[in-house]
Amino acid sequence: MTDWTAYFTELDQLPAPMRATLLRDSRRLKFPAGTRLFGPGQPAGYLLLLISGRIRVTQMSETGREVVLYRVGAGESCVLTSACMLAYDDLAAEGVAETALQAIGIPRATFDEMMALSAEFRGFVMRAWSRRVTDLLSLIDDIAFQRIDLRLAARLLAMVEGDTVRATHQQLATELGSAREVISRALSEFQRRGWIEQARGELRLIDRPALENLTQGAER
Amino acid sequence: MTDWTAYFTELDQLPAPMRATLLRDSRRLKFPAGTRLFGPGQPAGYLLLLISGRIRVTQMSETGREVVLYRVGAGESCVLTSACMLAYDDLAAEGVAETALQAIGIPRATFDEMMALSAEFRGFVMRAWSRRVTDLLSLIDDIAFQRIDLRLAARLLAMVEGDTVRATHQQLATELGSAREVISRALSEFQRRGWIEQARGELRLIDRPALENLTQGAER
Numbered sequence: 001m002t003d004w005t006a007y008f009t010e011l012d013q014l015p016a017p018m019r020a021t022l023l024r025d026s027r028r029l030k031f032p033a034g035t036r037l038f039g040p041g042q043p044a045g046y047l048l049l050l051i052s053g054r055i056r057v058t059q060m061s062e063t064g065r066e067v068v069l070y071r072v073g074a075g076e077s078c079v080l081t082s083a084c085m086l087a088y089d090d091l092a093a094e095g096v097a098e099t100a101l102q103a104i105g106i107p108r109a110t111f112d113e114m115m116a117l118s119a120e121f122r123g124f125v126m127r128a129w130s131r132r133v134t135d136l137l138s139l140i141d142d143i144a145f146q147r148i149d150l151r152l153a154a155r156l157l158a159m160v161e162g163d164t165v166r167a168t169h170q171q172l173a174t175e176l177g178s179a180r181e182v183i184s185r186a187l188s189e190f191q192r193r194g195w196i197e198q199a200r201g202e203l204r205l206i207d208r209p210a211l212e213n214l215t216q217g218a219e220r
Numbered sequence: 221m222t223d224w225t226a227y228f229t230e231l232d233q234l235p236a237p238m239r240a241t242l243l244r245d246s247r248r249l250k251f252p253a254g255t256r257l258f259g260p261g262q263p264a265g266y267l268l269l270l271i272s273g274r275i276r277v278t279q280m281s282e283t284g285r286e287v288v289l290y291r292v293g294a295g296e297s298c299v300l301t302s303a304c305m306l307a308y309d310d311l312a313a314e315g316v317a318e319t320a321l322q323a324i325g326i327p328r329a330t331f332d333e334m335m336a337l338s339a340e341f342r343g344f345v346m347r348a349w350s351r352r353v354t355d356l357l358s359l360i361d362d363i364a365f366q367r368i369d370l371r372l373a374a375r376l377l378a379m380v381e382g383d384t385v386r387a388t389h390q391q392l393a394t395e396l397g398s399a400r401e402v403i404s405r406a407l408s409e410f411q412r413r414g415w416i417e418q419a420r421g422e423l424r425l426i427d428r429p430a431l432e433n434l435t436q437g438a439e440r
Binding site: 059061065067069080091092093112115116117119122129130133134136137139140141143144145177178179 | 279281285287289300311312313332335336337339342349350353354356357359360361363364365397398399
């Protein structure tokens with residue numbers, strides 16, 4: 001296999017014999033958009049490192065509702081959920097290929113061998129882990145303390161293509177860890193103010209500066 | 221040092237030479253209630269394993285608000301935050317001794333050595349890690365989707381001693397990742413219904429069955 005370690009900061013600093021082990025035992029994987037990569041009842045067999053594409057990691061609540069926890073992009077590893085799943089199997093998180101993916105899969109036995117052999121690899125895993133925990137803490141902070149209208153405006157601006165956001169109210173609720181009714185109410189208010197127009201399954205942003213102003217009123 | 225590994229499920233299964241290393245290099249630590257164990261600007265020097273007492277791990281938001289993330293009890297390790305802090309230093313979580321503590325401190329170098337030498341120790345760390353991530357996911361779920369009055373009733377029932385809960389509105393808000401005004405409003409409603417009485421810095425539960433009924437109306 002060609003040397004893909006250059007895609008991943010820190011892994012390219014592994015000593016040569018370690019890198020050889022990793023290259024020998026890992027597999028190059030491809031998945032079409034929409035593939036469910038892991039989740040309840042389907043433990044991750046590999047630690048996934050993403051060459052290209054994007055994974056959406058979602059929590060399924062016991063009541064059937066969803067929150068987007070974070071996304072994994074190219075050059076990142078899906079280390080938190082994968083490693084948790086390697087260790088312990090009732091994590092309620094699900095990973096789905098949001099786009100077509102190219103990834104490296106490190107099998108469980110190789111992961112364990114590398115953890116034993118290489119302080120650099122342990123450092124890579126622990127730092128990736130702590131970054132994802134930071135993502136979760138910042139999500140907790142947002143959900144607990146940020147006003148939903150500010151978060152919604154910011155999310156619309158992040159998702160817009162041209163002047164259109166393709167998403168249902170339920171999808172926006174899942175993105176923001178909120179309830180559909182709450183999102184519908186905030187969108188109606190945005191529409192009343194002439195900031196957006198709504199159609200089935202999509203929104204048009206009409207007054208982007210007004211939405212930007214609103215997000216800048218956020219507390220951070 | 222006496223063999224404390226028996227306090228910790230899984231660690232007592234370490235092979236004898238590993239256990240000897242761990243016992244040789246770890247320290248027995250004591251802290252009075254209220255000690256700040258780690259936090260921004262004060263990285264954890266040790267991985268802490270708790271023999272007795274309780275640690276409260278809180279997130280400090282950038283806006284100065286707090287959420288209780290989880291508590292670490294006797295027989296548990298403070299592995300998530302400590303290990304994140306060993307790896308990466310800008311985690312916004314703070315650990316405080318909620319009671320007087322007796323703990324084992326595993327120094328960073330010993331932690332790293334044990335991770336290299338022992339698959340059992342790696343398993344211990346990864347499982348502890350994944351349990352804490354599960355705690356965080358369940359907190360996200362609660363904050364995002366559970367009605368605050370149900371969560372507040374459940375928390376009052378968990379905190380009551382005799383018939384009294386000693387906590388300010390702000391402390392209850394921090395416990396639940398909510399705002400003080402939201403808690404005050406819910407408590408006023410509980411009082412109006414004759415379920416509680418309020419005094420400065422404490423509450424008296426008058427109609428416990430009514431609070432229990434409310435929590436059973438929760439969606440899970």
